[in-house]
Amino acid sequence: MALLEVSNVSKQFGGLAAVSNVDFHVEEGEIVSIIGPNGAGKTTIFNLLTGVYTVTEGKIVFNGEEIQNKKVQHIVNAGIARTFQNIRLFKNMRTIENVMIGFHQNTKYNTFDLIFRTPRFRKYEKAAHEKALEVLDSLGFGKYIHTYAGNLPYGEQRKLEIARAIATGAKLLLLDEPAAGMNPQESAELLEFIKGLQAKGFTIILIEHDMSVVMNISDRIYVLDHGRMIADGLPEEIANNQTVIEAYLGKSEDDADD
Amino acid sequence: MDKRDKIFWLVLLVALLALPAVGLSRYMQRIISLIFIYSMLALSLNIVTGYMGQVSLGHAAFYAIGAYTSGLLSEHFGWNFLLTCLCAIVFTGFIGWIFSLPTMKLSGTYLAIITMGFGEIVKVLIVNWESLTHGTYGLQNIAKPELFGMTLKTTNNGMYYLCLAFLVLMVLLCVAIERSKLGRTLRAIQDDPLASSLMGIELSHYKRLAFTISTALAGCCGALYAHLSGYVDANSFHSDVSMMILSIVIFGGRGSIKGMVVGAGILVAFPEVFRFLAEYRFIVYGLILIVMMVFRTDGLLGGHSKRPYVFPRYVKVNKEGGGEPDGAAGSK
Numbered sequence: 001m002a003l004l005e006v007s008n009v010s011k012q013f014g015g016l017a018a019v020s021n022v023d024f025h026v027e028e029g030e031i032v033s034i035i036g037p038n039g040a041g042k043t044t045i046f047n048l049l050t051g052v053y054t055v056t057e058g059k060i061v062f063n064g065e066e067i068q069n070k071k072v073q074h075i076v077n078a079g080i081a082r083t084f085q086n087i088r089l090f091k092n093m094r095t096i097e098n099v100m101i102g103f104h105q106n107t108k109y110n111t112f113d114l115i116f117r118t119p120r121f122r123k124y125e126k127a128a129h130e131k132a133l134e135v136l137d138s139l140g141f142g143k144y145i146h147t148y149a150g151n152l153p154y155g156e157q158r159k160l161e162i163a164r165a166i167a168t169g170a171k172l173l174l175l176d177e178p179a180a181g182m183n184p185q186e187s188a189e190l191l192e193f194i195k196g197l198q199a200k201g202f203t204i205i206l207i208e209h210d211m212s213v214v215m216n217i218s219d220r221i222y223v224l225d226h227g228r229m230i231a232d233g234l235p236e237e238i239a240n241n242q243t244v245i246e247a248y249l250g251k252s253e254d255d256a257d258d
Numbered sequence: 259m260d261k262r263d264k265i266f267w268l269v270l271l272v273a274l275l276a277l278p279a280v281g282l283s284r285y286m287q288r289i290i291s292l293i294f295i296y297s298m299l300a301l302s303l304n305i306v307t308g309y310m311g312q313v314s315l316g317h318a319a320f321y322a323i324g325a326y327t328s329g330l331l332s333e334h335f336g337w338n339f340l341l342t343c344l345c346a347i348v349f350t351g352f353i354g355w356i357f358s359l360p361t362m363k364l365s366g367t368y369l370a371i372i373t374m375g376f377g378e379i380v381k382v383l384i385v386n387w388e389s390l391t392h393g394t395y396g397l398q399n400i401a402k403p404e405l406f407g408m409t410l411k412t413t414n415n416g417m418y419y420l421c422l423a424f425l426v427l428m429v430l431l432c433v434a435i436e437r438s439k440l441g442r443t444l445r446a447i448q449d450d451p452l453a454s455s456l457m458g459i460e461l462s463h464y465k466r467l468a469f470t471i472s473t474a475l476a477g478c479c480g481a482l483y484a485h486l487s488g489y490v491d492a493n494s495f496h497s498d499v500s501m502m503i504l505s506i507v508i509f510g511g512r513g514s515i516k517g518m519v520v521g522a523g524i525l526v527a528f529p530e531v532f533r534f535l536a537e538y539r540f541i542v543y544g545l546i547l548i549v550m551m552v553f554r555t556d557g558l559l560g561g562h563s564k565r566p567y568v569f570p571r572y573v574k575v576n577k578e579g580g581g582e583p584d585g586a587a588g589s590k
Binding site: 094 | 445
């Protein structure tokens with residue numbers, strides 16, 4: 001059974017159907033890209049998957065559990081975490097603190113423990129620090145541990161968002177345009193970084209406009225236009241798909257005459 | 259806290275412990291005790307305003323509730339100060355919690371206005387609920403605290419040391435909060451509420467928790483003040499007091515514990531030190547605040563630390579690298 005199974009999901013904002021009757025699935029260990037023109041509803045899908053929006057209709061099954069309309073906290077716990085199109089780091093906190101926020105739900109002590117510095121406090125605080133260092137180390141952040149997130153270079157900020165998402169213990173990472181605003185060299189580096197994540201066992205859904213990234217990295221691609229899935233398949237199939245080309249570039253005059 | 263912070267606190271503590279030995283006048287004692295109390299008030303508001311980034315313009319209301327709770331319990335039942343103070347903390351925290359239930363969905367200017375409204379309500383209640391509060395007569399001759407068979411007065415430095423002891427406890431508490439999941443979570447909420455909630459943080463729970471702790475501590479300050487001055491009425495908790503507390507938090511540097519104590523020291527002492535300027539001193543006072551805010555928006559001691567992150571003792575860290583807080587990587 002697929003890790004994530006989305007069936008017949010719709011989202012209405014008043015009279016506007018942002019997403020209608022969308023079906024897709026993601027297998028464990030896959031990198032799946034969702035592409036489509038601006039306003040196609042890609043980020044809306046992420047917001048539905050993470051519980052930021054409620055679905056109007058349909059079912060989302062993650063890891064055998066129905067998660068549509070569950071609380072955001074519940075979904076994070078279940079193992080889905082995301083990054084944002086416009087970077088949303090905790091800018092006035094250091095790199096390590098950002099990652100430690102990712103461990104929030106697994107740092108299990110209460111206010112009493114923290115005031116009286118009980119053994120439980122110490123146990124979880126030690127674990128949070130050590131795991132944060134581990135995550136940062138494994139992603140090559142060693143030299144930025146003390147740096148405030150807002151002062152990091154742009155590419156590193158993108159990566160830190162991913163590190164923070166990983167820290168939540170997520171199995172499924174939703175990356176919303178990670179290559180946005182990057183130069184070709186940076187996005188090539190990001191490509192390697194994301195492949196590395198896949199090798200570490202993460203499942204990834206990617207929203208991306210940078211086709212050099214999408215075509216090189218995706219196991220499968222879904223194409224969204226006006227809130228509907230218009231195509232899906234392997235990268236090379238999508239690249240040659242007539243419907244997709246029309247969605248991006250419009251119909252050619254000859255076709256329109258038919 | 260790194261080494262330099264520890265030295266700062268130690269030196270300050272020793273100096274304050276030794277100060278009465280020099281022979282302080284009653285006037286000086288009162289000013290310094292007030293600085294202690296305003297430091298504590300700023301520390302309590304700092305939890306909401308400094309860490310979580312929400313502005314309260316009605317902190318004096320909770321200060322007043324604490325003062326009246328402790329004062330009235332002492333008047334009617336003659337309980338010991340430690341007990342009445344504890345009741346003040348619990349009761350004020352409870353009111354703060356009730357207040358937070360409907361209001362913590364709001365933030366920014368909306369919350370500021372609501373807290374201001376609450377401050378006015380409490381003031382009007384104090385003046386008009388005469389059977390409980392004695393109205394405009396206020397609470398008079400509030401008993402001096404007795405501890406270990408000693409009456410703590412201004413003349414035997416008792417009140418001075420009591421306030422100092424409470425200040426030490428409150429600084430320790432704030433350090434404990436700052437260096438914990440709670441402190442990190444509140445700062446994360448300030449930086450980005452949406453991203454925080456997608457990290458699994460339950461926003462409303464933490465907002466209520468922060469507000470409850472903050473108001474409970476303000477209640478504690480109120481109890482201390484009532485027994486220090488021996489007299490309180492509605493004017494002791496004018497909205498000026500709320501503004502003063504907020505000014506200290508912003509002037510001292512939001513989120514900085516040291517900043518609260520230093521800020522209170524400067525802002526409370528200033529009008530007294532510059533008495534020779536008569537009424538003009540408030541012009542200077544205002545100017546200082548304006549200039550500060552233009553040139554140091556983070557306040558005296560707020561903003562990003564230039565020093566490395568301090569790991570707890572029990573975490574083993576590879577000392578190599580780690581980078582600079584301002585972003586210059588691996589220069590160590």
